[in-house]
Amino acid sequence: MTTFVAPIDPPDSADTELDEVVAEILRLDPDGSRWAAVVRHTYDMIYNGAETGRYRWDQLMKTEKTHFGTLFEINAQREFGFDGGDETDYRIAGHQVDAKWSQKKGSWMLPPEVFGRLALVATGNDERSEWSLGLIRVNAEYRSASSNRDMKSTLNALGRSKVHWIWHEAPMPSNVLLQLPRATVDAIFELKAGTQRTNQLFRVAEGQLVHRSAVRTVAMQLDDQKRVRKNGGARSALAPEGFVILSGAYHRRIAVDLGVPVPNTKEYISVRVVPSDDSNGALIDGAHWRRAMADEISTVCAPTPTHGS
Known part of the structure; x- marks a missing residue:
């Protein structure tokens, strides 16, 4: 049986909204088992093994890999019943929160509508059967100087160090x-x-x-x-x-x-x-x-x- 773990206590923060979102996430899922199931289910959906026989990330097409984040966002909203945000994906504990997935930790693409707001950042590795989930306030000093044609940017080194991990490299049901x-x-x-x-x-x-x-x-x-x-x-x-x-x-x-x-x-x-x-x-x-x-x-x-x- 997969053994789930207690969350990582985030450092003391002067960001009351962030603290309240963390508290609500933990209230809904104290040991992370529901989030782990969301990640597992999203991998299984994107592989679509019953029709394709696929079971590995490297078997996916580029467009499918890009679609993973959207499926993760939808599956999490279905699991936890988060309200939709005005410009962001969710409203959690009354606060605007955008959901971002990246298969590579730290490579989340952050659009202008999340600048200054809270981002729920997640990543996973199916081969190692692990996942991570954290929160970051996307302040200007945490963003990389460059951006793509859609004005999306990533976190810089300082921003990556400021992610408040709720669960970090936690176990999920294995493949x-x-x-x-x-x-x-x-x-x-x-x-x-x-x-x-x-x-x-x-x-x-x-x-x-x-x-x-x-x-x-x-x-x-x-x-x-x-x-x-x-x-x-x-x-x-x-x-x-x-x-x-x-x-x-x-x-x-x-x-x-x-x-x-x-x-x-x-x-x-x-x-x-x-x-x-x-x-x-x-x-x-x-x-x-x-x-x-x-x-x-x-x-x-x-x-x-x-x-x-």
């Missing part, structure tokens, strides 16, 4: 396709059928959290549950090999008892199990099971966890 070796993922995509690709993903990602978007991407199908469930899905196919596939919606206790990362409601985890000689491990379908060791051969068909277990 398992970026955690596995590239050759392993390439081999998955070489399989012709979506069912085969899904089964192989759960084989090679044993013990790792698999977000439902990764299942959709390798299956190239929107219905990830169909590819996972026991009747014709990966649960049925992999049970003879000793694998159980746990859902964060129903099987969190089993994950804890097996000693593996605990999935959230949008994640799965596959675990290769063997019968346990004692009461250690997890109680599944009336019997005790433990996680198999790497060199241990599975000779017994794995059980199928019920939704209530």
Whole structure:
């Protein structure tokens, strides 16, 4: 399970509006888990893996990369219900706030309408499964001297140092396709059928959290549950090999008892199990099971966890 962190306390500030916006953001999301989910969802939207099979930033076209910031702004507004601003994207705690995303930290493009106002600046790195969110008052002394044809400018070195980070390089739900070796993922995509690709993903990602978007991407199908469930899905196919596939919606206790990362409601985890000689491990379908060791051969068909277990 992704462990979210307490926010970074921003330095004492004479900017009352900034302090009030920070306080409202923390009231809505004390540990950053909702913001982390927004970033994860935005990456998954821009990849559109169910239709394209893409899962990496370098697979995107330039126009798609540029569109990421707009999607991030929209997804955050949907998640938190921020009011729209007059000239800025949001109104938070009654104050005008513009939302800016940059894949490279510090490279936010700031338009004239945000000069002198508050900017909510964000960045992320999907390969490292991390994201950052901060606030900055875009004062003249914080802006670079040069600008582009739209009169947009970036923060200078002083401005970058003045960002009040609320969360900095905080964890977000990972993209398992970026955690596995590239050759392993390439081999998955070489399989012709979506069912085969899904089964192989759960084989090679044993013990790792698999977000439902990764299942959709390798299956190239929107219905990830169909590819996972026991009747014709990966649960049925992999049970003879000793694998159980746990859902964060129903099987969190089993994950804890097996000693593996605990999935959230949008994640799965596959675990290769063997019968346990004692009461250690997890109680599944009336019997005790433990996680198999790497060199241990599975000779017994794995059980199928019920939704209530």
